[in-house]
Amino acid sequence: MKKVMIGNHAVSWGVQRSRVEVISAYPITPQTQIVEELSDMCADGRLPARYIKVESEHSAMAACIGASAAGVRTFTATSAQGLALMHELLHWAAGGRLPIVMADVNRAMAPGWNIWTDQNDSLSQRDTGWIQLYCETNQEVFDTTVQAFRLAEQINLPVMIILDAFFLSHTSEPVDLTDQEIVDEFLPQRVAQYKLDPSDPHAFGALVRPDAYMEMRWQQQEAMRDTLRVMPEVDEAWGALTGRRYGAIEEYRTEDAELLLVTSGTITSTARHVVDARRSSGEKIGLVKIKMFRPFPTALLRSALAGADRVAVLDRNISPGHGGIFAEETRSALYDVPLEDRPTLFGYVLGLGGRDVTPSVIEAIVDRTREAEAPERQDLWVGVEL
Amino acid sequence: MRELRIHGRGGQGTVIASKLLAVALFREGHEVQSFPAFGVERRGAPVTAFLRFDDSPIRLRCEITAPNHLIVLDPTLIDAVDVTAGLEAGGTILINTDRDPASYVELTPRFTVATVDASEIAVRHGLGTRSQPIVNTAIVGASSSVFGWFGMEAVEAAIADEVPVKLEENVEAAREAAEAVRVAPTGEMSNV
Numbered sequence: 047m048k049k050v051m052i053g054n055h056a057v058s059w060g061v062q063r064s065r066v067e068v069i070s071a072y073p074i075t076p077q078t079q080i081v082e083e084l085s086d087m088c089a090d091g092r093l094p095a096r097y098i099k100v101e102s103e104h105s106a107m108a109a110c111i112g113a114s115a116a117g118v119r120t121f122t123a124t125s126a127q128g129l130a131l132m133h134e135l136l137h138w139a140a141g142g143r144l145p146i147v148m149a150d151v152n153r154a155m156a157p158g159w160n161i162w163t164d165q166n167d168s169l170s171q172r173d174t175g176w177i178q179l180y181c182e183t184n185q186e187v188f189d190t191t192v193q194a195f196r197l198a199e200q201i202n203l204p205v206m207i208i209l210d211a212f213f214l215s216h217t218s219e220p221v222d223l224t225d226q227e228i229v230d231e232f233l234p235q236r237v238a239q240y241k242l243d244p245s246d247p248h249a250f251g252a253l254v255r256p257d258a259y260m261e262m263r264w265q266q267q268e269a270m271r272d273t274l275r276v277m278p279e280v281d282e283a284w285g286a287l288t289g290r291r292y293g294a295i296e297e298y299r300t301e302d303a304e305l306l307l308v309t310s311g312t313i314t315s316t317a318r319h320v321v322d323a324r325r326s327s328g329e330k331i332g333l334v335k336i337k338m339f340r341p342f343p344t345a346l347l348r349s350a351l352a353g354a355d356r357v358a359v360l361d362r363n364i365s366p367g368h369g370g371i372f373a374e375e376t377r378s379a380l381y382d383v384p385l386e387d388r389p390t391l392f393g394y395v396l397g398l399g400g401r402d403v404t405p406s407v408i409e410a411i412v413d414r415t416r417e418a419e420a421p422e423r424q425d426l427w428v429g430v431e432l
Numbered sequence: 433m434r435e436l437r438i439h440g441r442g443g444q445g446t447v448i449a450s451k452l453l454a455v456a457l458f459r460e461g462h463e464v465q466s467f468p469a470f471g472v473e474r475r476g477a478p479v480t481a482f483l484r485f486d487d488s489p490i491r492l493r494c495e496i497t498a499p500n501h502l503i504v505l506d507p508t509l510i511d512a513v514d515v516t517a518g519l520e521a522g523g524t525i526l527i528n529t530d531r532d533p534a535s536y537v538e539l540t541p542r543f544t545v546a547t548v549d550a551s552e553i554a555v556r557h558g559l560g561t562r563s564q565p566i567v568n569t570a571i572v573g574a575s576s577s578v579f580g581w582f583g584m585e586a587v588e589a590a591i592a593d594e595v596p597v598k599l600e601e602n603v604e605a606a607r608e609a610a611e612a613v614r615v616a617p618t619g620e621m622s623n624v
Contacts, residue, residue, distance in 0.1 A: 313493075
């Protein structure tokens with residue numbers, strides 16, 4: 047069934063189709079509609095889940111951790127300051143190997159107080175041990191939500207689904223809501239390997255001494271490595287049922303490309319528009335979209351980018367004192383490419399705090415990347431200095 | 433691809449109007465994208481919403497600054513904000529007003545002007561109040577006649593999907609507005 051809906055409701059429907067059992071959340075713009083709709087679904091019976099109201103995002107994640115440890119499928123959603131307030135518990139969820147799924151609607155961090163999109167909220171949680179999946183369309187938001195539960199439960203890691211504030215969250219477009227029977231076939235009920243069970247008691251979250259702590263981290267890292275293999279398998283299984291696949295990265299018109307744009311989120315769509323226009327006038331240009339940021343798809347990205355002359359990474363985020371975060375991770379992935387195949391990388395910071403990224407902004411980046419001798423610095427600020 | 437901008441005031445149903453148009457166009461087989469101006473809404477303050485539609489998937493995910501057409505839900509906005517900013521010459525402006533379209537002499541040389549008294553129609557059908565009429569369904573009905581992109585069947589289905597209350601009243605307001613709307617084509621001189 048195709049319905050015109052906002053990105054926030056595409057998340058809610060993905061959660062409904064996934065038969066989530068416990069939801070705990072605290073409202074924050076621009077995420078609120080996700081949990082508002084879920085609350086309605088719980089109230090009117092479309093989703094027979096327990097909806098736990100709490101007084102903060104910290105408590106929301108705490109409630110999800112408790113429920114997930116008890117073995118049930120669990121969801122929450124947040125944005126920006128709300129996600130930051132969860133920070134401590136994000137480590138507890140990932141270190142506890144709990145397959146919680148959370149939607150983060152990318153909103154810029156305050157100050158300046160801002161409700162518009164950029165990626166610094168989710169990227170600030172890079173090292174908490176959550177899988178991170180960035181979405182481009184409302185359809186991808188729905189599909190990724192359903193996929194996220196299967197991935198999380200297969201690998202025992204929490205998954206963050208990330209969508210741009212307003213450009214997805216409040217934008218209405220057609221979404222194919224996959225039938226329940228098909229989702230049920232793809233995503234059976236969760237069977238927890240370990241859980242809080244009074245009839246079979248175990249200790250969770252106990253003191254771990256130096257002789258074992260490092261092995262726990264090793265296992266977490268192994269699970270992340272497994273995710274590089276499992277995420278595409280889950281995506282393919284969903285694709286076989288629905289015809290819709292996304293990949294950890296997507297290569298768009300990269301054949302024989304001399305210049306490649308690297309994008310994530312909704313900037314990708316507008317960049318596709320520019321790539322199409324330039325291709326039709328004979329330019330050898332393509333695009334690589336990064337969907338999965340953690341674990342970072344280093345090998346895939348390396349083979350997608352090696353051989354191009356120039357790469358322009360578009361970052362709607364900034365690591366102060368370093369550069370755009372996707373650019374820095376991409377640069378690091380390219381280090382092992384032999385020098386003769388290694389493209390010159392230009393890192394552009396743009397669109398912070400929801401500043402609009404139009405085709406002409408991307409056109410200017412393409413021209414500049416083509417014409418410049420070399421990048422003057424690792425971060426070039428579009429709309430500020432360029 | 434076609435792009436529209438809708439100007440209204442908080443409380444008039446501006447954002448829902450853009451969604452109704454999107455659903456009606458989707459029902460006619462188009463790809464659609466609608467969104468509000470991204471910001472903080474207050475009752476009575478100027479509000480804008482946007483719509484794109486096309487026959488192939490819509491790639492652009494940025495704001496609309498050069499629309500092909502406009503819808504104005506509150507005629508006082510014409511003096512309050514630069515509603516025609518970026519509007520394509522020859523584009524159509526559909527205005528909720530009791531005035532004759534040809535009387536907009538400052539607009540008719542460059543644009544097609546269409547008018548309908550959506551507020552009066554809405555109030556008569558009990559949609560909102562006299563001081564705060566909810567005009568979105570009436571204006572979407574008028575859009576059906578003015579633009580010709582979708583029929584009344586699609587409008588009715590969109591209202592059934594998106595408007596939770598007063599279904600019959602909303603549908604009737606849309607039908608009536610579709611009949612009542614008047615058009616002054618680009619370049620028509622006023623005889624008022």
